[in-house]
Amino acid sequence: MTRKSKSEIGKSSLSKSLLVWYDRARRDLPWRAAPGERPDPYAVWLSEIMLQQTTVAAVKAYYEKFLALWPRVDDLAAASLEQVLQAWAGLGYYSRARNLHACAQRVVVEHGGVFPPRESELRRLPGVGPYTAGAIAAIAFDQPAPVVDGNVERVVARLLALETPLPAAKKEIFAFVADILPHDRPGDFAQAMMDLGATVCAPRAPGCLICPLARFCAARGGDPRDFPKKPPKKARPFRRGAAFVLRRADGAVLARRRPERGLLGGMTEFFGSDWREGRAEDWPEKRGRERAPCATANWRLAGEIDHVFTHFALRLAVFVAAAPADFSAPEGGFWLAADDLRAAAFPSVMRKVEACALKAWDLPAPAKPA
DNA sequence: GACCCGTGGAG
DNA sequence: TCTCCAAGGGT
CATH class of the missing domain: 3.90.79.10 (Nucleoside Triphosphate Pyrophosphohydrolase)
Incomplete structure (x- = not known):
């Protein structure tokens, strides 16, 4: 039996603390399967596309509507683009709807109507980038894929007190997540990191007093809101x-x-x-x-x-x-x-x-x- | 890496 | 024309 280094123990302990917290505090969301159950990959994919740069509150009604109109991926693939755009209207970032429709057709034609479980295959689908590919692989198929969204960027930037501004810090954040990723519950780990960022390690009012990772956090003691560092925004014409x-x-x-x-x-x-x-x-x-x-x-x-x-x-x-x-x-x-x-x-x-x-x-x- | 691409809610 | 931002992807 190999001895674990101190940092390995710390990382394992961090993931454990996070999962213990998640089992108690996880959000109940329409697209989220009950504990221990495997969610429908189609539902995971649909929710992930809708959630890109969009709040949970805004997505809920659209998610329910889409699932009612098109319960399975082949239903969505059979719809017209016009129908999909009508249903998407008001949600914004309309290229997502066009890619959603194209992706459904690709899954039906090239994958027999079944989402591929591997991150590399998912990544090739239209509208599926690095984040979404990892999220589907981890959440729907329990693959050990690193999942880094805006929440995770903020949580890790604070944990490490990263001075590197975004987006340059993404490499470092990705490497850290890949390093601490527990291979027994990768899907729960991904969702736990995002839940923590959304409900505890919030952008403006971080709840450090109730944070399960406080003892691991380098930003604790200072002001966590100093992280992540971001470049100044451009004026809007x-x-x-x-x-x-x-x-x-x-x-x-x-x-x-x-x-x-x-x-x-x-x-x-x-x-x-x-x-x-x-x-x-x-x-x-x-x-x-x-x-x-x-x-x-x-x-x-x-x-x-x-x-x-x-x-x-x-x-x-x-x-x-x-x-x-x-x-x-x-x-x-x-x-x-x-x-x-x-x-x-x-x-x-x-x-x-x-x-x-x-x-x-x-x-x-x-x-x-x- | 820089820029384009929506919307509505919180503070 | 408050500012900031929310489970990003395409080009």
């Missing part, structure tokens, strides 16, 4: 534009689809101008109207809406008009029937435009979709 909501007598509105790639790719939107950088005073009302999809309609300004994207803020002037009787949808446009409005693949910014227009017409705001 301001853009401005106009949106046009044209309404037919039967209540249908004119819409179009955005290009497959790029911002809000594949999503439905109202016609509008470009969104250009500039100050509010550089955008007189008249300039917006020039871009209207129907020159003969009597456009009036309904109001303005504000929306914040990841890398710019947007203010949109919302113009509304009744469609002339002889007007037909222009190239690239289509009429969205009043009954189909609620289910349309509108991103949140377009829901704001819609709400602004409905209010101007004194129409009731649509009920929030289930």
Whole structure:
């Protein structure tokens, strides 16, 4: 029997303390299997994609909706991209939805409808990066894969009092996690690290007094909030534009689809101008109207809406008009029937435009979709 | 590595 | 135009 070094004992003890805590304090989440049970890889994958840069609270309703609409991966693969985008609308980062759909089809066609258990195979699937591949391998298949997300980065940066700023510190963090990973419960270990980061080792209010890893933590004694070190953020530019909501007598509105790639790719939107950088005073009302999809309609300004994207803020002037009787949808446009409005693949910014227009017409705001 | 890509909630 | 951020991935 080989003697264990002091650091090996410390690492083993750290993992044990974490798992003991996890068995008592683990969060009960819809996609999480009961203790001792193996979760459905499809459910794990679906939840992991949705949880990318997205809060648990925001994901829950979408997760339930997707699982109800498409209980298995072949159901999702058989759906149209349009249906998937409609169901994803409002959750953000829409390339995830496009990749989700493509990934489901790949799993069906290339893997017989069964998710591959190996991290290296998972990594090749669209929308599955280093984190997600490790998470699925560990959680769904109990493979000893290191799982490093934002929570784990914060927990480890504090444990080690890492002076290296992110993202440069990722290598070091990954190596540490790989080193302490217990091979008997890799799935629970991954989820325990993330639960700890989410509920105890929180960004702003770390609960060091109740932390099971406090005795291992190098940041304890100082201010844990000093870690991880992060580079300063860039200023967010301001853009401005106009949106046009044209309404037919039967209540249908004119819409179009955005290009497959790029911002809000594949999503439905109202016609509008470009969104250009500039100050509010550089955008007189008249300039917006020039871009209207129907020159003969009597456009009036309904109001303005504000929306914040990841890398710019947007203010949109919302113009509304009744469609002339002889007007037909222009190239690239289509009429969205009043009954189909609620289910349309509108991103949140377009829901704001819609709400602004409905209010101007004194129409009731649509009920929030289930 | 840098930049693009949404949204809503907490503090 | 408060700031910060949440189970990242693609290019």
